[in-house]
Amino acid sequence: MSVVTGQSLREVENRVLWLSAAIIDHANRVRPNPAGLKVGGHQASSASLVSIMTALWFRHLRPEDRVSVKPHASPVLHAINYLLGELDASYLTRLREFGGLQSYPSRAKDPDPVDYSTGSVGIGATAPIWGALSRRYIESLDSGSSRGRQYSLVGDAELDEGAVWEAVLDSAVGELGEVVWIVDLNRQSLDRVVPNIAAGKLQGMFAAAGWQVITLKYGHLLSELFTRPGGVALRQRIDEMPNPEYQRLLRCSAEELRHRLPGDSGEIAALIAGVEDSVLVDAIANLGGHDLDALDQAFTSIGDTRPTVIFAYTIKGYGLATKGHPQNHSALLSAEQLRDLALRVGADVDDPWQPFPEGSTAHALCADTALRLRRPTIARQSPPEVPSDFGRTPTGVATTQAALGRALLDLTRAAPAAARRVVTVSPDVSSSTNLGGWVNKVGVWSAGERPDWFADDAETILHWREKPTGQHIELGIAEVNLVSLLGELGATWSRWGQPLLPIGVLYDPFVERALEPWSYGIYAGGQSILAGTPSGVSLAPEGGAHQSIKTPSIGLEQPGCVSYEPAFAIDTEWTLLASLGRLGKPGGTSAYLRLSTRPVDQTLAAVPTDPAARERRRRQVVAGGYVLRRVDTPAVTIAAMGAVVTEALAAAARLHQVGIPADVICVTSPDLLYRAVRARQGHSSDPSWILEQLFPADRAAPLVTVLDGHPHTLTFLATINRVATTALGVTNFGQSGSLEDVYRHHNLDTDSIIRAALDVRR
Template identity: 70%
Template sequence: MTIASPAGDARTTTDALRTVEDRVLWLSTSMIHHANLVRPNPTGMKVGGHQASCASMVSIMTSLWFEQLRPGDRVSVKPHAAPVLHGINYLLGLLDESYLTTLREFGGLQSYPSRTKDPDPVDYSTGSVGIGATAPIWGAMARRYIDTRLGGDAAGSEAVRADRRSDTVLGRQYSLVGDAELDEGAVWEAILDPSVAELGELVWVVDLNRQSLDRVVPNIAAGRLEAMFAAAGWQVIAVRFGRLLETLFDRDGGSALHTRILDMPNPEYQRLLRCDADELRHRLPGKGSDADEVARVIADVDDATLLAAIRNLGGHDLDALRTAYEQIDDTRPTVILAYTIKGHGLPTEGHPQNHSSLLTVEQYGELATSLGMAVEDPWSGFADGTEAAALCDTVARRLRRDPVESTAPPAVPTDIGKTPTGTSTTQAALGRALLALSREAPEASARVVTVSPDVSSTTNLAGWLNKVGVWSPDERRNWFDDDTETIMHWRERPTGQHMELGIAETNLAGLIGELGATWSRWGQPLFPIGVLYDPFVERALEPWSYGIYAGGQSILVGTPSGVTLAAEGGAHQSITTPSIGLEQPGCVTYEPAFALDVEWILLSCIARLGRPDGTSSYLRLSTRPVDQRLADVPADPAARERRRRHAVAGAYLLRRASSPQITLVGMGAVITETLAAADRLAGQGVDADVVCVTSPGLVFEATQARRGLSDAPSWILDQVFPADRAAPMVTVLDGHPHTLAFLTGVNAVRGAALGVSRFGQVGSLDDVYRLHGIDTESIIRAALDLRR
């Protein structure tokens, strides 16, 4: 079906739209020019900016904002086109003029669009190539989840499909993508996920300028891209040529010109843009059999028209773009491949190295003259009473959004009140804690949504999944519901609370990031928990970090972890993930040792989600069975609460010696060896305090705060590492040893840091621990060495 232009708007006059288009080009170019060549730069360091990349997007974004967008739509803008977005927001009254001189300045406009740092409206933070492009996919899925789970318009309903453009229903999710971004694997991982083909609100517009940072890319084949998107179930719309060039194709013999332009290599076409009219007439016909016919087609075309025609690609033709938008059917994802010229309208137009080049002062003056602007007054707006001013006013009113009224997240209990017994793993404790939450706090549990890349069963989520079901926009039959040997029940329905993706960790991280941003986008907080194999956290780190930067709050669970996964061999053993969790901004990392620690920590992490001051969390869990009696949980309620507070704050004293001669600090799975070493040392007359660290990041922040380098609380240091009990220290974990090495600095004691710093081997747990020196014997030796 076709979609009409926004209700209540008369068809925009071409002249007014072109006037706005020219002004957007001028503003975006001027912001970068001012930042680099006008604003004082005492350090002499490069400021940078991408005038050519902005220019190739001006027509696309002008057409989109001033004719197509609705208040419910959201747009992810190509990173290098940030000044275009700011220019549009300025014309619509959403950005004060004072900010136009602050691009890439401290406290000013960011280098790339940022939801959390820019002063004007930005729907999606971008900047990480490929990640920002895919964010609207997960934003669309998160919006549908909100609608089906928590009320509002059902995103998959027939009513929505029939009238997607109504202000009261789900909006489109646009991605403005550079063609070089399509080289990123993350893009295709997202496009190819089976669930994406159902998201009809997705519209991608590819800026097909055929240039990357260094060169004109010789083999960007639009036909191949069309086939790849179509194979994934997307509607493909190619916007190749503008109206002027099409008139030449319609001439007698014009098919030869059409074929010539389509078949020539990208670099050859780009070279034509650097030619004057005489050279263009010589080069354009080429050397093929149709050269004479091409020459005849253009023979009587005047120079100005010929030069304009060769530049008249579809991505710069407002009529062609409008026609493309009208073809969107909203029943499946759509990609519009818009042929463009990098630097269109600038003196650097089509230059193979124009990616980050800047106009000279002279070239900037030439641009001002050609656009009718004044170099000394670059920020002037449209005069009252002009068509352009009226257009900006009309569009500003149409796109005005009501403020988001945020729902406060429900209260989350701090302690379910049970004490685990027997033997358990921290991985299994995750599923049990979620089930306990559903019984004890159903309102909070209703906001939990778990996400997994096809590893739900192997990460112990089966019980939770069986209880809450799998989310799907529509009810789907479970053909194994009557199979008595099927333990995991895959019930797909709109009320489900588990979302399953294909095996692509970047997709998981992207989705939980957007699920974690619903509190700020639509006022509905969710508690997203993504579960994946810990060795693959590195794969997910970039999109997850991007999501945190963009304001998405989520919990990432890595399990199983470490060389404790001995039988799987070195390829499945994680080493650096504890360090990653410690160093990731906006995130609190935990590695609990006992099942009750998992419960307390998980509840605390959930309580941090869905609020303006919230944070994300990373839990590193293990498949190693541990005797839960070793936790020695206090029976007294006050003492139990004290233990809980310490566990959540990052560490607790697990075993207290009468007069410690050594401090043993263990984290996670190796707490068993740590306690065994303490017992054997005691048999040799060496008393040891045993500290269980649950969060190296929180303890590190406490040490920073004690030195005045952080505003984090530091009380946990006095409780767990009091100066009057200071002793030589051995730290041990199933991960890189430097994660805990800083602890010796709390009281300036001698220490030994044990851990994993090389690739592992397959084998028994004892063999692998011995290989890396994190077994009981190694802990004892390190402790005795420190006493000499």
């Protein structure tokens, strides 16, 4: 770096440090807080990343690059965006204020540019991996777009998260040379100095996964001392001392350092005896993650043929009075400490947001960087039109799980443009979830074409043709990876203007394992479909470990998502097509389809043959439910969902024989019906017309609800007409057995429904 550039870069570094600290200070000490609740913020965690982010943004970042910033460094990101003219100064006083800057970086809610939402530890760190893979995928649709690097700024404590290693170890990740992780190795967690951070072990794990590993441990001051007589002993002493001992040295005066640092080494004592006090204090804190020259060299050495991880040794609270203290995670600088910081970095505590003077080299650097990083406007393509109905009526016996695969194949014929935008993802379960036909049709995606060595094997049913134009991505058995990728595939419409229609398929019992990252992907703007299949205790012989209970209510409660549990193949087709039509656009939503492997007689669906009546049925299915059996005057209503609709119909027929006429309502989405109830109560603007069609007040009768899941999912239906009710469902862990035995055990069988109907009428 030239003298002018180096000096201006250090001025920017100091200003970023000041702004990040001042943003947090204002939120906690200046802004009125009538409630007295802690506002929070992380001055020390921000400070440890200031040098890294300054060097990255103001020297190396390109417009096509994207960066995920660790959650607790959000004030640093906002400070940089402010200096680059991407954030109005009025927001600097609004950290963690309603409508202001979010606690953690958010693509959806922050007013300035944020590439990746973070805040859920580990999920934001891995997002650029799946962003890179998604970017590779859309190259098959838009080969003219530039790839760019995908950076993750990762806190070292985030490496404790299993999600990190699930992502790092996936075989597909080793091909993503645009992925760069920078580990902020400050060796502290929330409450302590981590005694055994084991950096060498972590570096070895990344190397074993095929990553380029760059270690940035010492800055130029310490490195120069290591070259002097006694320097080898000094380096060995620092390398071998426990993390807490090193952190304690950061809190020492020069006099204390001369006593503590040598240990029993006369060599070290002699070496530091000739070092000035101020130089010695600066040198002991001179780690590579705070040395702009060392950072520059590290960023320059990044290769593009494999993922890269840079272990940048840093100090939590670097540049602040709280540096290195074990309890500095949420500590705030005192008023005196903040004033001292302002004096040292050339800021004004009374006018904290003042920009660099025009004509200064620092102002010029900010202006040049803003110009260099300006991204071209991306023209967003609209997603292709998805048909609402293929026009066929399934017959015979079928499962809703198989109907998913069949509908995808039908889509390739009925709407090839929409089908080309579909990408399916599964964790090594594509054949067992009935995606085999789809995979054979569209092929498997890979960065490069690979030979199918079983193409000429007559006994091979599932053909694994891997090519860059394939539309199925199969990951290892790691559900977190699947839904994390799903979220990024679902965000390409807003990130690169290329809408995709992503569908993830996994066993329904594992939806809970994958829920948190999928939910976070929805929060970050990812729109996708998650198909949980097979589901419930209907998977009887598989036993309790593979039987889901809570997932229906999860679908009802998940924001940004519409959930469905279809009973018949035609319901699956209609709800899938409707869900696809909601993807890849502003205001779009995700969907969760809970499917079953239980074979069901499709004639029970009684699909109308009249075109107008058929369309009415389709609209009802998509809106949340439809009438499957209607009597003149019901003595009881049975509302059933999913696989147990068969038992509900059988129970209604037998009740009719004993003089108790029963309506049967097939619920396809408790989620949408609940929204309709809340809309009727004035809590939302969702449509509520479906309630009158399913549960008209003049047909109100005692209600029995039944589903293969937790019974509370449907209990709210009784509030529509305030009728007596009883709820059947699964409240205990499942067990292996025949379908009949398992249904009887959980009171889902026909006899149990009849008994419930008789009891609720008393």
